[in-house]
Amino acid sequence: MTRSRRWWLAAVAVALVTAAPLVARAVPVQAPDRDAASLVAQVRAAAHHPYSGQVEMNGNLDLPVTSRFTDIGTLLGERTTLRAWWRGPDAWRVDKLLVTGETDLLHSGGLTTEWSYEANRAVRSVDPDVRLPRTADLLPPALAARVLDGADDRTATRIGARRVAGISAPGVRIRPADPRSSVDHVDLWEDPASGVVLRVDAYASGDTAPSFSTAFTTFSAAIPDEARTRFVLPAGAKVSFDDVLDIADAANQYAPFDPPDRLAGLVRAATPSGAVGVYGSGLTRLLVIPLRHRDAQTLDDQLRRSAGVVESDVGLQLQAGPLGVLVADRGDFSWLVAGPLTPDTLVTAARDLQAGATLR
Amino acid sequence: MIAVELGKLLRSRRTWVTIGLVDALPTLVAVLLAVTDLGPRPGTGPAFLSAVLHDGTLFPLAAMAMVLPLFLPVAVAMAAGEAIAGEAQTGTLRYLLVRPVGRTRLLAAKLVSVMAFVLLTVLVVAATALLTGTLLLGHENTGRTISVSGTTLTTGELAVRTGLALLYAMLSMLGVAAIGLFLSTVVRTPLAAALGTLAVLVASTLLLPLDAAHALRPYLLTRYWLAFVDLFRDPILWTNVVHGVLQQCGYVVAFLAAAWANFATKDVTD
Numbered sequence: 001m002t003r004s005r006r007w008w009l010a011a012v013a014v015a016l017v018t019a020a021p022l023v024a025r026a027v028p029v030q031a032p033d034r035d036a037a038s039l040v041a042q043v044r045a046a047a048h049h050p051y052s053g054q055v056e057m058n059g060n061l062d063l064p065v066t067s068r069f070t071d072i073g074t075l076l077g078e079r080t081t082l083r084a085w086w087r088g089p090d091a092w093r094v095d096k097l098l099v100t101g102e103t104d105l106l107h108s109g110g111l112t113t114e115w116s117y118e119a120n121r122a123v124r125s126v127d128p129d130v131r132l133p134r135t136a137d138l139l140p141p142a143l144a145a146r147v148l149d150g151a152d153d154r155t156a157t158r159i160g161a162r163r164v165a166g167i168s169a170p171g172v173r174i175r176p177a178d179p180r181s182s183v184d185h186v187d188l189w190e191d192p193a194s195g196v197v198l199r200v201d202a203y204a205s206g207d208t209a210p211s212f213s214t215a216f217t218t219f220s221a222a223i224p225d226e227a228r229t230r231f232v233l234p235a236g237a238k239v240s241f242d243d244v245l246d247i248a249d250a251a252n253q254y255a256p257f258d259p260p261d262r263l264a265g266l267v268r269a270a271t272p273s274g275a276v277g278v279y280g281s282g283l284t285r286l287l288v289i290p291l292r293h294r295d296a297q298t299l300d301d302q303l304r305r306s307a308g309v310v311e312s313d314v315g316l317q318l319q320a321g322p323l324g325v326l327v328a329d330r331g332d333f334s335w336l337v338a339g340p341l342t343p344d345t346l347v348t349a350a351r352d353l354q355a356g357a358t359l360r
Numbered sequence: 361m362i363a364v365e366l367g368k369l370l371r372s373r374r375t376w377v378t379i380g381l382v383d384a385l386p387t388l389v390a391v392l393l394a395v396t397d398l399g400p401r402p403g404t405g406p407a408f409l410s411a412v413l414h415d416g417t418l419f420p421l422a423a424m425a426m427v428l429p430l431f432l433p434v435a436v437a438m439a440a441g442e443a444i445a446g447e448a449q450t451g452t453l454r455y456l457l458v459r460p461v462g463r464t465r466l467l468a469a470k471l472v473s474v475m476a477f478v479l480l481t482v483l484v485v486a487a488t489a490l491l492t493g494t495l496l497l498g499h500e501n502t503g504r505t506i507s508v509s510g511t512t513l514t515t516g517e518l519a520v521r522t523g524l525a526l527l528y529a530m531l532s533m534l535g536v537a538a539i540g541l542f543l544s545t546v547v548r549t550p551l552a553a554a555l556g557t558l559a560v561l562v563a564s565t566l567l568l569p570l571d572a573a574h575a576l577r578p579y580l581l582t583r584y585w586l587a588f589v590d591l592f593r594d595p596i597l598w599t600n601v602v603h604g605v606l607q608q609c610g611y612v613v614a615f616l617a618a619a620w621a622n623f624a625t626k627d628v629t630d
Contacts, residue, residue, distance in 0.1 A: 006621035013617040017610040021578055054599065060571075079571075083597065095509060095593075099586050100407045102508045102593065115510040118402035118410045122510070218599065234506040236414060 031161030031170040032192050039172050039190060040153045046195030047145055048088050052228075053165060053219035055082040057138055059212040061320040064302030072132050076212060076323070084139050085224035093229045094136040105136055106231040113231045122233055125242040128249040129272035140188075140214050144197035147174055147186045150281030164189050164198040165219035176283040180264065180345040183283045183322040194221035204322035211321030248289050252276035255290040255333075260356030263288065264341075264349040275360075279339075279349075286339035286349055290357075291327070296334035299327055310343070314350045319343055326350050361461050365473035369480075378438065379481050382431045386423035386489050394496035407589045412493055414500040419493025420486040420522060421592070424529050427485055428585055432478070432529070433536045433561050434554075439477045440540025441553030443470040444623065449549055463624050467541065471616065474537040478530050486526055509594040521596075525588040528601060532585045535611030536561065539581075542615040545623040583607065 059076040074080070083095040095104040101117035107127075114123045136142060151174055159171040169189035176183055182205055189199040199215035233239055244250045252274035259277035261268050266280035279286040291299065303309050303316045303325070310317045315328040326337040328350040335357070337350050369375055389409075393399065399410040406425035408418045444467075447453035457463065504512040513521065539560055543553040564581040567573040577583055584604030590597035 001624075003621070003625045006624055010614075010617035010621035014614040017614050018579070020610070054597075058571075083593075097590075097593070097597070098403060099589060100403055100405065101410075101589075102510075104509060116402060117506070117508045117510065120411070120414065120506070231510065232512075234510055234512050235504060236500050237506065237510070 025163070027163075029161045029163050029168045031168045034170060036156040036158045036172050037153050039158075039170055040148065040156045042195035043144060043172075043188065043190055043197055044148060046141075046190075049141075049194050049196050049221065050087050050223040051141065051194070051196045051219065051221050052085045052224045053083075053216045055084060055139055055214060056080075056217050057082065057212075057214040061211055061323055062306065063320050063323065063325065064299060064306050064318065072134075075133070075135065075138060076320075080135070082135055082139065084136075085228040086139075086141070087224055087226065087229055091226070091229040092136065094139065096135050105134065106229060107136075108229050108231065115231065119238075120236070121238040121240070122231065123240050123242050125245050128245055128252065129274065130248050130252050130276045130278065132246045132248050138214050140197045140200045140216060143200045143214055144188050146285070147188070147200065147202075147282060149285075151283070152177055159187055162189055162199070165216040167191055167198060167219060169198050174283070178284045180266070180341050181283045181322075182319070182324060182342045183340045186283070191219065191221060196221055202322060207321070211323075247291070247295060248276055248287075251289045251291065256360045257290045257333075258358045258360055259288055259353060263352045263356075264345045266349070283340055286337065286341060286345075288338075288349070288353055289336040291334045291336050293332060293334070296327060296329070296336075299336065300334075303327060312347065314347050314354075317343060317346060328354060330354060361465055361469040362472050365469045366476055369473050369477055375439075375477060375480070378435050379484050382427055382435050382481055383485050383488050385431060386419070386426050386485060387492055389422075389426060390419060390489070390492040390496050407586065408592075411506070412497045414498035415505055416493035416495075416497030416499065417490070417505065417518065419497055420489040421525055421588070422493075423485050423489035424482070424525065424588065425586065428529055428532065429565075429582070432481060432533060434558065435481060436474065436478055436533045436536045437540050437554045437557035437561070438550070440474045440537045441544050441555075441557060442550040443474060443541050444544040445547055445553045446544075446550040464620055467545075467616065467619055467623060470544075471537060471541055471612075474541065475530070475534070478533045478537070482526050482530050486522075507594045508589065508592045511594040513592075513594075521591045525591050528588045528591070528604065531605055531608050534608040535581050535615075538612045538615035538619070542619040542622070545619045545626065578603070578607070581611065
């Protein structure tokens with residue numbers, strides 16, 4: 001065999017090896033031809049449908065992070081891999097997979113357990129009225145449920161199907177009708193058989209790439225085994241019980257304030273009823289948390305180091321993709337105002353808050 | 361021919377010095393951990409390193425996590441770079457090819473020899489780590505080990521999974537060996553072949569965390585190396601392990617084919 005023929009054969013071998021992973025992706029996607037409203041209705045009906053699988057989340061929201069604000073900054077600003085087993089709202093497990101171990105959340109029997117392999121520790125807690133987002137809230141079905149909360153189904157439009165976790169998934173675009181939202185649109189793709197949402201891409205106004213994306217890479221709509229969501233404390237592991245889950249829970253329980261019933265025209269939700277307020281719904285949801293001076297100072301320092309931070313008479317403000325954060329200073333304490341809202345809406349909300357919040 | 365190559369490998373002083381150097385790092389870490397009792401903060405150290413403070417039987421895995429990203433591939437790159445270019449540099453390649461043995465078989469024998477070196481290194485590192493781990497580190501293992509997911513593994517399950525992890529670590533070096541062997545047929549000095557292989561390794565490590573290089577990730581040499589940790593999750597997460605094995609096979613097919621294409625009809629004057 002001549003030298004050139006050998007090189008041709010080698011080139012063919014290289015081409016075959018390189019092309020192999022691409023072939024499966026090149027097969028055309030075929031999804032059922034259904035209108036957007038019926039797809040959204042199916043997603044709503046599947047709100048408690050069980051599922052399991054591996055999820056890849058990718059965010060580029062550069063949020064200021066402090067340890068008091070849990071790992072929300074890394075969840076929204078980095079690539080994260082999860083494994084989930086969801087039997088229902090009362091029994092689920094979400095594992096955050098790390099190269100060095102795992103941090104897992106298990107919910108069963110009214111208790112949530114956070115297992116950290118590297119710390120060899122389990123922390124148990126009861127879900128409070130309000131808390132900061134965590135891994136389980138960013139699974140595609142959970143995030144889609146928040147997006148669709150209060151959304152007008154008539155504004156949903158069909159988008160092209162795509163293959164997600166090997167499934168040809170029909171897609172729907174949700175565009176918020178409320179001009180106060182800073183979200184341009186959110187794209188959902190669902191499993192046509194079960195209605196479970198397989199992928200969510202959120203876009204900020206003016207962006208062509210998603211600010212945050214969460215998608216199954218493997219998926220099953222079968223009910224997971226009960227043992228998967230049950231946590232048995234391994235011998236030798238440390239265990240503790242947390243009365244206060246995070247900074248939102250702490251403020252809601254102990255801060256001596258009452259936020260007003262309405263901020264920037266958004267109506268306050270019935271829960272939480274403490275010092276923390278949640279306003280609006282879906283893609284116009286607003287969260288306000290009173291912060292002690294110490295916590296506010298830490299967040300303030302973080303914000304000042306972030307690119308794009310704006311200082312005004314109300315306070316420091318940062319827009320990270322569709323997510324806005326504003327720290328309104330009131331001397332001894334401050335208010336954290338956050339949500340997928342336009343900067344002007346956040347400023348209005350902060351002014352309303354400073355004028356309308358009362359001491360208990 | 362394979363027996364001849366394996367004999368040369370085992371008799372070479374350089375083989376044992378290299379293995380000793382690779383083995384020195386985890387041994388030093390074991391001593392430091394035993395003296396200070398200070399583990400890495402969560403998310404900062406190699407996999408399993410925090411766990412060995414209370415369960416020393418996991419130290420072979422921590423040792424693998426330490427040597428796999430750099431020390432082991434550097435050693436493999438040197439061994440593979442030496443395979444053909446080393447013979448050429450010392451002027452023995454011509455005499456080697458005088459024997460009634462095909463060049464393709466010689467390449468295969470060299471690859472087997474490099475992989476035997478990997479096997480030997482992994483076994484020595486694992487055995488030393490098991491010894492130092494059980495003697496110096498945590499003694500809380502009472503026949504049950506905590507999996508990464510918080511479930512308990514019996515001694516049998518731990519042994520099987522550790523065996524699979526060591527096998528996976530060896531297979532992860534197939535790509536480095538194949539690239540080194542190919543470059544060894546291209547250049548005249550083993551150092552150039554080893555450096556070329558290391559350049560691929562460094563490029564892969566740099567590209568891996570880049571979002572802009574996301575489309576290349578499945579092809580990057582180092583992409584799945586640490587997936588052996590997935591064997592200690594419950595249930596075992598096979599996805600990346602299977603992808604890792606297939607990817608390494610792909611590297612072997614591609615670079616061995618290139619080595620064969622280049623070497624089979626090459627004019628050998630050294």
